[in-house]
Amino acid sequence: MTTDHQFKRKIKIATTSLAGCFGCHMSFLDMDERLADLLKQVELDRSPLTDIKHCGPCDIGLIEGGVCNAENVQVLREFRAHCATLVAVGACAINGGVPAMRNYFNVQECLEEVYLRGSGITNPQIPNDPELPLLLDKVYPVSEVVHIDYFLPGCPPSADAFLQLLQPLLAGQKPVVSPSRLHYD
Amino acid sequence: MIAGTNTIYIDGQEIPFTPGQTVMDAALAASVYIPHLCHYPGLPPSGNCRLCMVETGGRNVAACIAQAAAGQEIRNNTPELNAARMAITQMLFVEGNHICPSCEKTGNCKLQAMAYHLGMLDQHFSQFYQHRDIDASHPDIALDRSRCILCDLCVRASRDIDRKNVFAIAGRGIDAHLIVNSASGKLADTPIAATDLAATICPVGAILIKEQGYRVPIGQRIYDRRTICETGLQEHIAQQRRDQ
Numbered sequence: 001m002t003t004d005h006q007f008k009r010k011i012k013i014a015t016t017s018l019a020g021c022f023g024c025h026m027s028f029l030d031m032d033e034r035l036a037d038l039l040k041q042v043e044l045d046r047s048p049l050t051d052i053k054h055c056g057p058c059d060i061g062l063i064e065g066g067v068c069n070a071e072n073v074q075v076l077r078e079f080r081a082h083c084a085t086l087v088a089v090g091a092c093a094i095n096g097g098v099p100a101m102r103n104y105f106n107v108q109e110c111l112e113e114v115y116l117r118g119s120g121i122t123n124p125q126i127p128n129d130p131e132l133p134l135l136l137d138k139v140y141p142v143s144e145v146v147h148i149d150y151f152l153p154g155c156p157p158s159a160d161a162f163l164q165l166l167q168p169l170l171a172g173q174k175p176v177v178s179p180s181r182l183h184y185d
Numbered sequence: 186m187i188a189g190t191n192t193i194y195i196d197g198q199e200i201p202f203t204p205g206q207t208v209m210d211a212a213l214a215a216s217v218y219i220p221h222l223c224h225y226p227g228l229p230p231s232g233n234c235r236l237c238m239v240e241t242g243g244r245n246v247a248a249c250i251a252q253a254a255a256g257q258e259i260r261n262n263t264p265e266l267n268a269a270r271m272a273i274t275q276m277l278f279v280e281g282n283h284i285c286p287s288c289e290k291t292g293n294c295k296l297q298a299m300a301y302h303l304g305m306l307d308q309h310f311s312q313f314y315q316h317r318d319i320d321a322s323h324p325d326i327a328l329d330r331s332r333c334i335l336c337d338l339c340v341r342a343s344r345d346i347d348r349k350n351v352f353a354i355a356g357r358g359i360d361a362h363l364i365v366n367s368a369s370g371k372l373a374d375t376p377i378a379a380t381d382l383a384a385t386i387c388p389v390g391a392i393l394i395k396e397q398g399y400r401v402p403i404g405q406r407i408y409d410r411r412t413i414c415e416t417g418l419q420e421h422i423a424q425q426r427r428d429q
Binding site for chain 1: 278282284285286287291292297300302304306308311312314315316403409412
């Protein structure tokens with residue numbers, strides 16, 4: 001006779017960092033020993049934590065970072081195509097965050113300032129290797145590229161905020177961020 | 186309800202008022218919070234931000250400029266009004282450049298605190314990403330128009346309390362912007378001082394006092410400890426001056 005848990009499929013979660021700093025992923029790891037409990041119900045698919053390169057069908061996708069280049073668009077669309085529920089995690093995914101501060105200048109000005117005119121530069125040249133993804137004109141919130149189901153604000157969201165998001169989602173319920181957990185910094 | 190003399194009803198609660206008092210002032214005196222950003226008790230109201238919209242007599246009015254009238258029945262804390270307030274807050278966020286993690290005002294910012302109060306999870310509308318001028322000319326005060334929400338609190342504070350008339354709002358609609366009253370248009374050429382009310386009343390990070398950055402760590406700031414409903418009931422210019 002089989003036991004219940006053998007029938008219970010693990011929830012598949014994929015995560016990625018687009019134009020972000022991996023701070024949200026670090027905060028995710030801050031769940032510490034609670035991760036052990038989480039991993040009884042959850043299996044990680046594509047994620048910097050697994051190094052799986054492409055998304056399979058997933059229940060939940062967590063997106064850190066905004067959309068700054070062509071590769072970000074591709075990855076984000078892959079996540080949307082494969083994840084039943086997509087969550088924008090952290091300030092950069094939600095509104096572009098600190099990387100979006102380049103939006104007040106055009107791309108040419110940014111590249112010249114960083115690679116030609118900036119301080120301490122030797123052999124000034126703008127990188128043009130064909131493997132480098134092309135920059136978009138601006139850094140965009142992920143919701144401007146694909147539909148997003150839920151938002152988890154914070155820079156980064158705390159480990160408790162991650163749990164408060166994931167626990168209802170794992171139970172098939174709608175997550176609600178409590179006012180006391182709501183922070184944009 | 187029977188209309189009492191000098192009584193209004195906000196969400197069914199009986200609230201006394203003195204003739205000439207606004208709905209906002211009567212509410213605050215009775216410890217009833219009506220969300221607001223551009224109102225500061227002790228300064229004349231200007232009705233700019235529209236967050237204090239309440240419903241009375243089948244229409245919406247700004248509580249900070251609407252006079253209380255005997256027997257008036259007012260709806261304030263309703264899902265419809267709070268949804269409208271949320272949309273206004275989101276529009277304020279996308280019109281300016283409010284990148285909380287990079288702003289020194291974070292945790293002390295009323296726009297942010299209002300968004301927390303209303304449960305704002307995203308900004309809904311597309312960002313404008315406007316390029317607005319910074320004025321760092323003054324030795325003690327920085328002005329970053331990127332974060333200005335055009336509440337005109339600094340305009341009123343400088344004109345009515347400091348008596349220096351340093352700021353004004355120029356332009357209309359989307360072209361409205363904060364200007365500085367000096368020949369050069371720079372703060373350094375005005376008599377403004379860091380101790381002036383106009384320099385300290387900014388609800389967002391548009392006017393900041395220099396060399397004080399991060400003295401209070403993030404996580405221990407005003408709205409990390411209290412909600413804007415709590416602080417909003419206790420504000421008054423006289424108190425603000427004493428704290429200075």
